[in-house]
Structures are given as structure tokens and as C-alpha cells.
Amino acid sequence: MSVVSDDEKNMSAAGKSIAGNLHDLQARVYKTAQRVGRDPMDVALVAISKVHGVDAIRAALATGHRIFGENRVQEAQQKWPALKAEYADVALHLVGPLQTNKVRDAVALFDVIEALDRPKLAAKLAEEMAEQSRSLPCFVQVNTGEEPQKAGVLPKEAGAFIKLCRLDYGLTIQGLMCIPTQDEEPAMHFAFLREIARRNDVPCLSMGMSADFETAIELGATHVRLGTAVFGPRPPKP
Numbered sequence: 001m002s003v004v005s006d007d008e009k010n011m012s013a014a015g016k017s018i019a020g021n022l023h024d025l026q027a028r029v030y031k032t033a034q035r036v037g038r039d040p041m042d043v044a045l046v047a048i049s050k051v052h053g054v055d056a057i058r059a060a061l062a063t064g065h066r067i068f069g070e071n072r073v074q075e076a077q078q079k080w081p082a083l084k085a086e087y088a089d090v091a092l093h094l095v096g097p098l099q100t101n102k103v104r105d106a107v108a109l110f111d112v113i114e115a116l117d118r119p120k121l122a123a124k125l126a127e128e129m130a131e132q133s134r135s136l137p138c139f140v141q142v143n144t145g146e147e148p149q150k151a152g153v154l155p156k157e158a159g160a161f162i163k164l165c166r167l168d169y170g171l172t173i174q175g176l177m178c179i180p181t182q183d184e185e186p187a188m189h190f191a192f193l194r195e196i197a198r199r200n201d202v203p204c205l206s207m208g209m210s211a212d213f214e215t216a217i218e219l220g221a222t223h224v225r226l227g228t229a230v231f232g233p234r235p236p237k238p
């Protein structure tokens with residue numbers, strides 16, 4: 001399927017390559033889902049636009065893509081309010097760690113919070129959502145590799161934490177999210193996350209990035225988070 005809009009025809013070379021990447025990636029998502037007997041409509045491609053500028057995001061929007069992710073609240077605040085005013089149907093996911101002092105801004109700007117990982121954050125999110133009359137679905141991040149430097153609840157604590165979020169704070173736990181340990185087989189982490197979701201009646205799984213999203217789809221991902229594969233390499237951190 002190739003639908004080229006007028007916006008796309010007028011795009012720069014960089015924009016055209018982003019549009020082309022998105023078309024190719026959507027096709028790969030579709031094929032992988034079909035191959036394993038899943039409904040391709042059950043897999044959302046979340047385009048991770050962190051570090052990339054508004055022009056790159058606009059190129060993706062011009063193709064009709066509407067699901068995006070950012071990992072920092074402040075950076076997102078610089079790029080997204082104007083774009084969201086223009087594209088009301090955008091769904092913006094926060095995929096990075098969230099500090100409690102940024103919760104107010106995050107609840108105001110984002111549509112999905114993907115890195116819920118501690119009781120204090122759950123409490124603050126519930127308070128701000130009530131305050132702003134906004135109910136955002138959340139994903140609980142699970143530290144499947146039990147890495148000390150990584151965010152996320154430990155696997156053995158996930159069940160109790162999900163219950164706490166649901167019962168004590170009334171949050172909608174739509175999914176689980178993980179970032180596999182570098183240099184380990186990602187499939188093991190994806191299967192583990194799926195099992196934790198199954199045990200706790202959590203419907204969605206945010207797992208799989210540019211290098212391993214097809215494996216993630218095979219193992220049940222409902223959201224794949226693709227940065228490099230959509231927008232190209234990110235400049236190295238200063």
C-alpha cells in the first residue's frame with residue numbers, strides 16, 4: 001500500500017527518507033504480525049522523535065503517522081504544544097523516566113505515560129490527573145534484567161505494584177514496558193514481560209526498538225518504539 005499525500009510530494013530529501021522509512025516499517029510490522037497469526041491492527045508503531053527537530057516530526061506527520069514518543073518532558077514541551085494544536089489526533093507517549101516535579105507538565109502534554117515505576121510517581125500522577133481532569137493510560141516499566149542503573153520495578157514486585165496503581169490510585173494500567181539488557185537475547189526479556197502481563201491481566205506490551213521489533217511482535221508486542229529506524233541515527237550525546 002502506498003498512499004502519497006500532497007504534503008509528502010513537497011517534502012525535502014530528509015523528509016522523504018523519513019516518510020519512506022515509515023512506509024517500509026509499517027509494512028514490516030504488518031507482515032510480521034500476519035506471519036505469526038496476529039492482527040496487524042493490534043500493533044502500534046510509536047515513532048520516537050527524541051533529539052530530532054520539528055521538521056523531522058512534520059515529515060512523519062505528513063504521512064499520516066500520529067503516534068509519537070519522547071523521553072524528556074522539557075524537550076517535548078519545546079516541540080509538541082504547537083504540533084498538537086495543529087494535529088489534534090496525535091497520541092504522544094512519554095517513554096523516559098519521569099521526575100515527580102515534572103508530573104504536572106507531563107500530564108498536561110502527554111497522552112500516555114510509559115515509564116511508571118514507583119509508588120510516589122503513581123500517587124503524584126493520580127493527583128495531577130484528578131486536578132487536570134485528564135485520565136492518561138499508563139504503562140508500568142519492568143526492569144526485566146534487574147539492572148541497578150535502569151528504571152523500572154523489579155519483576156517480583158510488579159504484581160504488587162500494578163495492584164497498588166489500580167486499587168489505591170485508580171490508575172489505568174494499560175500495559176507493561178521494558179528495555180532489554182544490552183548484549184542479552186531480547187526475546188528472553190520480551191517473553192518474560194508477556195508472562196508478567198498475562199499473570200496480572202495487563203492488555204498491552206510496549207517492547208521492541210529499531211533493532212529487535214520483529215522479535216517483539218512475534219512475542220506479543222502491541223507497541224513497538226522506533227527511533228533510529230524512522231528518523232535515522234541520533235547525534236551523539238555531548
Ligand SMILES: *Cc1c(COP(=O)(O)O)cnc(C)c1O
Pocket residue numbers: 048050071095096179209210211225226227228229
Ligand atoms: C530512544 C528510545 C527508543 C528508540 O530507540 P531506537 O533504538 O532508536 O529505535 C525506544 N524506547 C525508549 C525508552 C527510548 O528511550
